[in-house]
Amino acid sequence: MSDAPAPETDERRDRLVEVLRSELGDRVVDSLVKPGDDVWVRVATDAWQETGRVLRDALRCNFFDFLSAIDWLPSPFGKSEDSPLDQRPALSTDIVTGYAGGETRFQVFARVTSLPERVSITVKADVPLEDLAVDTWSAIYSGANWHEREIHEMYGIGFRGHPYLAHIYLPGDFEGHPLRKDFPLLARHVKPWPGIVDVEPMPDEGDDAEAEGDAAAEGAE
Amino acid sequence: MILGLHLAYWQTSVIRSLGVLVAVLLPAGTFVYIFLFKMVSFMQSRLGPMEAGPYGSMQLLAEVGKFIQKEDIVPDNADRRLFKLAPYLVVATVLLVYLVVPFGPKMRFVNFDGGIFYALAVSSISALGVLIAGWASANKYSLMGGLRAAGQLIAYELPMVLAVVGVVIQAGTMNLSGIVAAQANGKMFGFGGLGNPYFITQFVGMVIFLIAVQAELTQTPFDMPIAESELVTGYITEYSGMRFLLFFIAEFAAVGSFAAVAATLFMGGWAVPGIKFDSGVMNVLGPIVLMAKMTLIAGVIFFVRFTYPRFREDQLQKFAWTILIPVALANILVTTVLKVAF
Amino acid sequence: MTAISDRQKLAYVNAQAADGRVNLEFETEEGMTLNMGPQHPATHGTLRIVAKLDGEQVIHCEPVMGYMHRGYEKLLEVRTYPQVNTLVNRIDWLGSFTNEVPFILASEKLMGVEAPPRAQWIRTILFELGRIANISLFLGDTALHMGGMTAAFYAFRDREFVLNQIEAVTGGRFHPNFDRIGGLKDDFPKGWIADTKAVMARLRDFCDEIEDLVVGNEIFQARTRGIGIIPGDIAQSYGLSGANLRASGVDWDLRRDVPVGLAWDQCDWTVWTHPDGDSFSRYWVRLQEVREATKIVDQLCDGLPSGPIMAKVPRIIKVPEGEAWVATENPLGEMGYYVVSKGDLGPFRVKIRTASFNNISVIPWVTRGVYVPDVISILASLYFILGDIDR
Numbered sequence: 001m002s003d004a005p006a007p008e009t010d011e012r013r014d015r016l017v018e019v020l021r022s023e024l025g026d027r028v029v030d031s032l033v034k035p036g037d038d039v040w041v042r043v044a045t046d047a048w049q050e051t052g053r054v055l056r057d058a059l060r061c062n063f064f065d066f067l068s069a070i071d072w073l074p075s076p077f078g079k080s081e082d083s084p085l086d087q088r089p090a091l092s093t094d095i096v097t098g099y100a101g102g103e104t105r106f107q108v109f110a111r112v113t114s115l116p117e118r119v120s121i122t123v124k125a126d127v128p129l130e131d132l133a134v135d136t137w138s139a140i141y142s143g144a145n146w147h148e149r150e151i152h153e154m155y156g157i158g159f160r161g162h163p164y165l166a167h168i169y170l171p172g173d174f175e176g177h178p179l180r181k182d183f184p185l186l187a188r189h190v191k192p193w194p195g196i197v198d199v200e201p202m203p204d205e206g207d208d209a210e211a212e213g214d215a216a217a218e219g220a221e
Numbered sequence: 222m223i224l225g226l227h228l229a230y231w232q233t234s235v236i237r238s239l240g241v242l243v244a245v246l247l248p249a250g251t252f253v254y255i256f257l258f259k260m261v262s263f264m265q266s267r268l269g270p271m272e273a274g275p276y277g278s279m280q281l282l283a284e285v286g287k288f289i290q291k292e293d294i295v296p297d298n299a300d301r302r303l304f305k306l307a308p309y310l311v312v313a314t315v316l317l318v319y320l321v322v323p324f325g326p327k328m329r330f331v332n333f334d335g336g337i338f339y340a341l342a343v344s345s346i347s348a349l350g351v352l353i354a355g356w357a358s359a360n361k362y363s364l365m366g367g368l369r370a371a372g373q374l375i376a377y378e379l380p381m382v383l384a385v386v387g388v389v390i391q392a393g394t395m396n397l398s399g400i401v402a403a404q405a406n407g408k409m410f411g412f413g414g415l416g417n418p419y420f421i422t423q424f425v426g427m428v429i430f431l432i433a434v435q436a437e438l439t440q441t442p443f444d445m446p447i448a449e450s451e452l453v454t455g456y457i458t459e460y461s462g463m464r465f466l467l468f469f470i471a472e473f474a475a476v477g478s479f480a481a482v483a484a485t486l487f488m489g490g491w492a493v494p495g496i497k498f499d500s501g502v503m504n505v506l507g508p509i510v511l512m513a514k515m516t517l518i519a520g521v522i523f524f525v526r527f528t529y530p531r532f533r534e535d536q537l538q539k540f541a542w543t544i545l546i547p548v549a550l551a552n553i554l555v556t557t558v559l560k561v562a563f
Numbered sequence: 564m565t566a567i568s569d570r571q572k573l574a575y576v577n578a579q580a581a582d583g584r585v586n587l588e589f590e591t592e593e594g595m596t597l598n599m600g601p602q603h604p605a606t607h608g609t610l611r612i613v614a615k616l617d618g619e620q621v622i623h624c625e626p627v628m629g630y631m632h633r634g635y636e637k638l639l640e641v642r643t644y645p646q647v648n649t650l651v652n653r654i655d656w657l658g659s660f661t662n663e664v665p666f667i668l669a670s671e672k673l674m675g676v677e678a679p680p681r682a683q684w685i686r687t688i689l690f691e692l693g694r695i696a697n698i699s700l701f702l703g704d705t706a707l708h709m710g711g712m713t714a715a716f717y718a719f720r721d722r723e724f725v726l727n728q729i730e731a732v733t734g735g736r737f738h739p740n741f742d743r744i745g746g747l748k749d750d751f752p753k754g755w756i757a758d759t760k761a762v763m764a765r766l767r768d769f770c771d772e773i774e775d776l777v778v779g780n781e782i783f784q785a786r787t788r789g790i791g792i793i794p795g796d797i798a799q800s801y802g803l804s805g806a807n808l809r810a811s812g813v814d815w816d817l818r819r820d821v822p823v824g825l826a827w828d829q830c831d832w833t834v835w836t837h838p839d840g841d842s843f844s845r846y847w848v849r850l851q852e853v854r855e856a857t858k859i860v861d862q863l864c865d866g867l868p869s870g871p872i873m874a875k876v877p878r879i880i881k882v883p884e885g886e887a888w889v890a891t892e893n894p895l896g897e898m899g900y901y902v903v904s905k906g907d908l909g910p911f912r913v914k915i916r917t918a919s920f921n922n923i924s925v926i927p928w929v930t931r932g933v934y935v936p937d938v939i940s941i942l943a944s945l946y947f948i949l950g951d952i953d954r
Binding site for chain 2: 595597603619708712716777780782785786934936939
């Protein structure tokens with residue numbers, strides 16, 4: 001609603017990054033500050049837990065927003081955005097990460113807020129595929145406990161030192177990690193999404209052949 | 222015997238049996254319709270049942286029909302014999318209380334000198350039925366409900382008895398007919414125009430008695446044993462069909478029986494000022510007068526039930542032992558002193 | 564309102580912890596486990612609470628959820644941006660419109676689109692109506708959990724008027740699906756503003772009624788005061804938000820503190836806090852919140868600017884690459900969407916941060932050593948909606 005142009009610099013958010021850099025040294029890999037809007041910081045995997053501690057103790061970011069993860073692999077099933085009538089575009093398998101960069105397919109990210117400063121920060125960390133785990137935040141932010149359980153079952157990312165890493169939403173014997181991009185959304189495989197152009201395909205030769213095949217199968221029985 | 226008729230023993234027995242059923246079911250049904258269906262609906266800005274009969278007055282029969290049709294389920298792990306016995310035990314105690322309540326000079330089932338003692342003793346047997354129901358259901362909620370009920374009924378039995386002691390001292394008798402007579406013939410500090418209804422001279426006793434009744438009947442704010450939002454209706458969780466209906470009848474019949482006892486103890490029973498209390502006409506008028514007084518008391522009970530939230534179990538015990546019982550003892554003391562003084 | 568001193572609070576917390584420890588030492592194999600739910604009247608749906616009991620005292624209490632998990636985060640990855648609205652409506656189903664707003668705002672932020680002022684004001688009005696519809700039900704429902712049945716019916720009665728107003732604008736009582744990227748689907752119907760102001764006056768009466776019937780009731784106070792105390796720092800660490808945070812004495816309201824473009828800064832209202840952090844203060848803060856919301860709606864209705872309700876947006880919405888987080892102060896607390904876009908028609912990844920998930924994560928902490936009925940009153944006062952936990 002404000003018509004004023006965004007300020008060029010943002011002292012509060014720059015300070016966050018500065019403090020993190022001075023506490024963690026070169027384990028702060030990358031950062032991005034959007035003045036007047038938001039700040040992203042990427043830290044090294046082994047500095048994840050310490051980042052939380054610095055955020056809580058040095059930066060007074062006491063309020064825990066969320067902790068989550070992301071799978072940067074483009075979905076091998078496409079996004080089903082187009083009508084089945086159209087040619088599916090070739091699917092890319094390049095991993096392109098978002099703000100503050102990244103080198104691995106999986107990243108964990110968390111957001112905490114400093115209530116007195118009225119400023120929030122998103123911190124990210126890469127999770128290497130060969131050792132899919134980071135240290136837990138649950139001792140630093142109590143609320144992270146459940147969020148880490150959720151990430152564990154949804155992405156299969158482990159959290160070292162977590163007191164009780166059991167399934168939280170899914171049944172205990174559920175196999176697979178649903179939020180990974182290579183986990184198929186079965187509903188879409190059973191009945192394809194009509195796509196943004198809401199047109200059902202007309203019955204064509206292929207369908208007829210299939211129907212005949214069914215009839216033949218029934219006859220055989 | 223009654224109204225100049227002479228009947229054989231078996232005939233009077235049949236009439237008495239039917240009389241008890243009428244005395245139990247009529248007030249219970251009336252209270253359920255007037256208070257549970259209608260008054261509460263109006264308090265909560267809704268209409269209540271409107272379809273069965275005029276203004277839904279036949280709704281209760283429909284409910285009874287529904288419950289009788291339903292399957293009578295006994296849980297697998299339940300103690301079958303006790304599970305089936307419990308509702309009958311609870312209903313029986315309610316029926317037994319009515320035996321000593323007088324409805325007129327001669328309209329009574331028995332004339333028993335230890336009347337009020339008997340009524341309180343019998344009514345507390347229902348705690349046993351509730352405990353059996355809670356245990357036999359093999360359900361943790363039921364068990365907790367049963368235990369809560371037992372603790373609560375024991376805790377509130379005492380203030381109730383103590384509250385009644387004040388009346389007994391003042392009336393000089395434990396016979397309920399005698400208490401009615403004492404109120405009708407009594408004088409309040411020399412003024413005898415209205416008799417001496419004890420709700421004036423035994424006001425403290427009546428308040429304690431009614432609070433204890435609220436707890437005995439497990440009505441809100443003392444409804445922890447059934448507490449639907451905590452214990453999913455406690456000891457009746459596992460009951461269905463006819464047996465649930467029995468618990469339901471017992472609950473509201475017990476409201477009737479306690480209202481009858483309270484009306485007799487504190488509001489002059491079947492007597493009404495202006496008519497000689499033991500004239501023959503009171504045999505017909507008496508039941509109606511008593512019913513009106515019962516309705517008044519039941520109205521208070523239900524009004525409280527639907528206005529207040531629920532205490533916690535430990536707060537309830539604390540309330541009984543630290544407030545009600547000392548006050549009741551003080552009431553006895555004062556009554557005794559005044560009785561001797563006047 | 565007399566405050567409980569810090570010292571008393573500390574004593575309570577310590578005593579609770581000590582009770583928990585003592586009971587753990589005496590715990591045997593026979594310690595009773597009570598399963599509340601998934602079908603239990605006090606759990607608003609299918610939350611399950613497994614409580615280890617010693618008599619009526621809770622030794623340990625663990626919520627189990629997932630009985631209603633619908634996998635929205637996965638589903639949103641195969642939706643286009645406009646289609647997301649329909650799904651997220653079902654997260655907090657009592658104040659549905661409030662779920663749409665942060666997602667739409669996040670998308671707009673990524674696209675660099677800004678809705679015209681009138682649209683922002685109407686959004687704010689509907690947002691606050693959603694809050695009133697949601698919290699007024701809480702006010703009655705909490706009393707119901709403590710056995711006070713009548714307040715619940717009053718709440719249902721008066722919420723109906725608010726729902727009517729929402730329906731008159733959006734056509735849906737529960738799931739408006741009304742917000743669009745760049746503005747709104749429609750404008751207010753004729754005569755709506757006058758009706759709404761009458762309804763707001765009625766709601767203020769309802770608040771007074773609740774204040775008499777519930778807040779002033781001695782039994783209600785006995786059941787809630789000093790029960791389930793959550794100190795402010797614990798609340799922050801668990802990420803409690805909304806009224807739960809403010810009832811712990813933390814003065815934080817996203818509507819005031821993190822402007823997202825809606826019209827809250829245009830009117831005069833108060834953020835109420837309560838120093839106690841117990842069940843009673845959570846109830847009290849929410850009651851004040853409804854009052855403030857009626858004030859906000861009144862003021863916004865008076866000053867509603869004229870103009871278009873839709874900005875210029877392309878017919879097929881493609882959101883440029885980027886990441887954005889927008890959170891708003893929903894009836895249940897802070898609700899936010901972390902949207903990652905790769906320049907497609909639909910989002911690449913959406914992290915939905917719902918308030919109830921964090922709010923009830925404090926349950927194992929706060930229920931140590933309390934009695935079973937207190938579990939109910941604490942649950943009710945923390946106020947969760949199952950769709951908001953399970954998403």
